[in-house]
Amino acid sequence: MEDVQVVAMLVRRCIAGDSAAWEEIVQTYNRRIYNICYRFAGSGDDAEDLTQEVFIKMYRTLSSYDSSKGAFVTWVTTITRNLLVDHFRKTKQDRMTDSMDATTEHEDAQPLSEQIQDQSAPPDAHVRQREVGETVHAALGKLSPELREAVILRDLQDMDYREIANVLKVPEGTVKSRINRGRAELARLLQRTYRQVM
Amino acid sequence: MPEQTSNGMQCHEFDGLLSDALDGLLSGAKLDRFQAHARACPACGPLFAEAEAGRNWLKGLTEVEPPAGLVENILASTTGIASDRLRAPALSTPPRVSWLERVQARFSDAMQPIWATVRQPRFAMSFGMAFFSLSVALSVVGVKPSDLRQISLRPAALRHTYYNTQARVVRYYDNIRLVYEVQSRVRGFKRSLTPAEPGPVKPKDRKNDTSKEPEQKQERNYSQTENNLILACAPLGPSVNDLPVVSVTTYRRFV
Numbered sequence: 001m002e003d004v005q006v007v008a009m010l011v012r013r014c015i016a017g018d019s020a021a022w023e024e025i026v027q028t029y030n031r032r033i034y035n036i037c038y039r040f041a042g043s044g045d046d047a048e049d050l051t052q053e054v055f056i057k058m059y060r061t062l063s064s065y066d067s068s069k070g071a072f073v074t075w076v077t078t079i080t081r082n083l084l085v086d087h088f089r090k091t092k093q094d095r096m097t098d099s100m101d102a103t104t105e106h107e108d109a110q111p112l113s114e115q116i117q118d119q120s121a122p123p124d125a126h127v128r129q130r131e132v133g134e135t136v137h138a139a140l141g142k143l144s145p146e147l148r149e150a151v152i153l154r155d156l157q158d159m160d161y162r163e164i165a166n167v168l169k170v171p172e173g174t175v176k177s178r179i180n181r182g183r184a185e186l187a188r189l190l191q192r193t194y195r196q197v198m
Numbered sequence: 199m200p201e202q203t204s205n206g207m208q209c210h211e212f213d214g215l216l217s218d219a220l221d222g223l224l225s226g227a228k229l230d231r232f233q234a235h236a237r238a239c240p241a242c243g244p245l246f247a248e249a250e251a252g253r254n255w256l257k258g259l260t261e262v263e264p265p266a267g268l269v270e271n272i273l274a275s276t277t278g279i280a281s282d283r284l285r286a287p288a289l290s291t292p293p294r295v296s297w298l299e300r301v302q303a304r305f306s307d308a309m310q311p312i313w314a315t316v317r318q319p320r321f322a323m324s325f326g327m328a329f330f331s332l333s334v335a336l337s338v339v340g341v342k343p344s345d346l347r348q349i350s351l352r353p354a355a356l357r358h359t360y361y362n363t364q365a366r367v368v369r370y371y372d373n374i375r376l377v378y379e380v381q382s383r384v385r386g387f388k389r390s391l392t393p394a395e396p397g398p399v400k401p402k403d404r405k406n407d408t409s410k411e412p413e414q415k416q417e418r419n420y421s422q423t424e425n426n427l428i429l430a431c432a433p434l435g436p437s438v439n440d441l442p443v444v445s446v447t448t449y450r451r452f453v
């Protein structure tokens with residue numbers, strides 16, 4: 001996924017004070033971090049603040065990164081996840097509940113298969129697709145944080161189980177179990193929304 | 199081994215294999231046992247269907263676009279806040295860079311190797327410097343070495359060339375003088391605001407410290423206001439203090 005030597009060199013340059021190297025790191029990872037934060041925290045504003053916090057933390061602790069202990073992307077994700085935990089503790093979640101219900105109201109019970117697999121693409125297909133995305137996003141926010149982070153790292157960030165276990169500091173079996181439950185719980189929430197059994 | 203069916207696998211084992219099954223990593227007997235358990239177990243069967251559905255929902259989510267300016271904000275908040283810790287030398291240079299300073303910095307960077315060679319034999323130094331200033335002055339006003347070859351050596355023509363060049367030099371330095379005067383006044387003003395103690399970096403060290411210039415410049419542009427206030431008191435970088443001020447006074451008499 002990442003060239004270990006290239007990243008290690010980038011980090012070394014960065015620690016030596018090369019701001020171009022730091023900018024490269026920011027350019028490379030901001031999208032990933034922002035997306036993790038957005039999917040976990042729910043709102044774009046929070047995600048923006050959190051992403052900045054992640055990079056500030058990274059910048060301060062860059063010299064503590066040890067390439068022998070794991071990939072840089074795992075280290076970055078761990079920092080992100082730890083900040084998300086802090087964020088979650090500070091702000092108790094109820095935020096997504098309302099938007100979930102709101103989406104349900106203007107979303108009719110059209111089967112998902114029709115919504116997604118309709119390739120003839122009428123003008124409002126994008127709108128509909130976006131609405132589906134918003135509904136899934138809102139449902140994700142209703143999962144417990146342990147399940148949410150597990151499915152985000154697996155299904156949205158495509159990390160393997162070992163990497164996720166590394167980030168979450170739990171055994172791989174626990175990771176798999178959380179992913180199973182997270183996915184199933186999400187399906188149940190959406191099933192209720194769309195009144196449709198997958 | 200189809201005869202092992204439902205009691206050939208326990209629920210926790212099924213749970214452990216579920217993600218692999220969805221990833222299509224199960225095969226042979228293991229897959230058979232897995233599927234058999236899914237059919238027979240009232241808890242695991244629905245779990246399998248739901249997990250698969252949930253994964254499909256999640257896979258349908260596309261990546262979102264980070265807001266515009268996120269990278270700039272990150273750079274401002276990181277290189278601004280942490281610069282005093284991670285790279286202390288950055289503090290010895292001013293936060294904002296005018297185009298003139300940039301040009302001068304680039305110019306002195308480019309001249310570094312030349313300087314090194316010329317300086318090596320000590321007796322040649324003054325000679326080298328004289329030649330250097332002359333060529334710099336000429337190139338600055340747009341006289342190329344190829345032009346020199348074509349200069350007529352007749353006294354009248356020579357005089358014409360001389361006055362022509364002198365006029366260009368004078369015009370150029372008239373313009374540049376204004377800039378430097380403004381600069382030196384600003385500098386004087388800054389010094390009057392600075393406590394009497396000398397700056398953190400000695401002039402001698404500065405000449406050798408140009409290697410880090412380009413990146414520092416970039417970060418200065420994004421510096422936070424708080425840092426600007428501190429840095430405004432710091433002495434100016436190497437490029438400003440070196441050649442130009444002296445040249446101005448020299449050419450002033452020329453006018």
Ligand SMILES: [Zn+2]
Nearest residue numbers: 209239241242
């Ligand atoms: Zn079972």
